[in-house]
Amino acid sequence: MPTINQLVRKGRLPQKAKEKAPALRFSYNALSGRTQRIKTGNPFKRGVCTQVRTTTPKKPNSALRKIARVRLTNGIEVTAYIPGEGHRLQEHSVVLVRGGRVKDLPGVRYHIVRGALDTTGVENRKRGRSKYGSKRPKAGQAVKGKKPATPAKGKK
Numbered sequence: 001m002p003t004i005n006q007l008v009r010k011g012r013l014p015q016k017a018k019e020k021a022p023a024l025r026f027s028y029n030a031l032s033g034r035t036q037r038i039k040t041g042n043p044f045k046r047g048v049c050t051q052v053r054t055t056t057p058k059k060p061n062s063a064l065r066k067i068a069r070v071r072l073t074n075g076i077e078v079t080a081y082i083p084g085e086g087h088r089l090q091e092h093s094v095v096l097v098r099g100g101r102v103k104d105l106p107g108v109r110y111h112i113v114r115g116a117l118d119t120t121g122v123e124n125r126k127r128g129r130s131k132y133g134s135k136r137p138k139a140g141q142a143v144k145g146k147k148p149a150t151p152a153k154g155k156k
Contacts, residue, residue, distance in 0.1 A: 021099030021109055023076040035074050044113065047072040049093045052082075057104035065105055068112060070097055080110040084122035084132045093118040 019025060025041040028034075047070035054064040066082040068089060081102045082089060089095065089112075096116040102108045115121040115133015125134035 020101065023072055023074070023078045023110070024097075024099055026074045026076060028074040035076070043098065045072045045074065045097050046117065047078075047080075047095055047097050049089055049091055049095060050077065052089050052091065052093075055105065058106060061104045065102070067105065067108060068095070070095060070110075070112070072097065078110050079108050080112045081105065081108050082112050082119075084114055084125070086123065087114075088120055089118070095119050 021041075024043070024045055025037055026035045027038050027042075029036050049068045050071050051069040053067060055067055057063055057065055066087060068080050068082055069077060070080050071077045078097065080095070080097050094117045096113040096119070097110050098113055099109065100111045102111075112119055113133070114131070119133065121129075121133030121135065123134070125132050126137070129136065
């Protein structure tokens with residue numbers, strides 16, 4: 001506990017808010033050959049997968065969450081979550097990374113954008129397609145594994 005005199009001499013400093021996605025705030029300067037912190041940051045960064053694997057979430061959840069270690073264009077290596085069911089990512093795949101943590105995976109503060117660069121969209125996705133990079137299904141086309149709708153019997 002500081003004394004009154006200590007507070008008079010050197011007042012309290014306001015706490016700085018912690019950045020939620022710090023790797024998106026850095027940019028690589030090719031002239032100086034080092035990364036520089038920029039004020040505004042970027043909404044997305046391109047990167048190359050160095051490792052694609054699964055991991056288990058914190059208690060009380062249980063699953064095998066798909067994650068990738070990604071080296072961004074600014075030289076920083078981050079862990080990013082691969083959303084949706086199924087993916088075709090492997091080492092050396094080029095991906096687009098956005099901010100956004102996964103609550104039950106400690107240390108995962110980024111998401112990979114589906115449907116951008118080497119990442120394919122989620123197949124057979126009907127709802128929330130824009131979040132998973134899925135194209136709109138053609139009208140009247142049956143989806144794999146589903147039977148086409150048949151008209152009711154007895155009615156003309």
